[in-house]
Amino acid sequence: MAPRTSKGPPPGTALDAGLRLLGRRAHSRVELLLKLTRRGFEGMAIRDALKRLEELGYLDDRAFARSFVRRRGSARGPRALSAELAARGVDRAEVDTALAGFGPDEQLAAATRIAERLYATKPVYSRQELLDGIGTKLVRRGFSMGVARAACLSVLAGAASPTDS
Template structure:
């Protein structure tokens, strides 16, 4: 009999229980669950069976995950960064595009304006150009397009950020 420490340790719970526990903490894409369960030592067949049961029971949906992720993260990220995050989490391109379609330009601008206000804090910029250079660049690094970043900075500079709904 091999020494106790060299024997592979069996997973303490079934793959389905582990998947449910992961989903209870936060929503996961199917690819994330597959990767995490595989890392925990579950064989591929058990992982696929567990994922199928989750979908069957309505506990996992990549579409619902993508929608929730966009809703949650759209306050601090633009569409380019959100799309990249969804891709990195293994969400199918079509599902990601559908979720992103709900993040309209109007919503992007409203999010960008609120984020620009937070990024500015108490800083007062001497010129619009300085504001655009500092805050606009930070908005673009967070995944907002140049036109949206520029419009958010204009709203902030003109003092219309409270009314920037569109």
């Protein structure tokens, strides 16, 4: 195959390129728009392709946001998830809908699992050390102070309880 010398649109259609990109991983509408634009497709062709992909059910920001929260919710808190989805161009209403399923119980469970993992790699001895070290890391991952504190206290209580019963 000879190398392309012109800066014209790539071979194939914007729809084909969109399908290939979506075959690799889910994308938000804005992500796909940007990728197709960078690949040199014309604006009208991109709009038509995005519309067709939505009609076919392959491009759905609501489903993308829900899936993103399910996948990443075990490692990130709601603030971080919200920021990541916003950076990917997902509408605020869709983000809020997706995060509605990531309630306080799920947040606490995720934060506690992370805190347990962090505690296992470097156990701390005082409550303050735990809150300062692990609690700060949880807040940086997007959990609220209240959830981070509750997760740290849960880990501390678990570490203090006898496991030889």
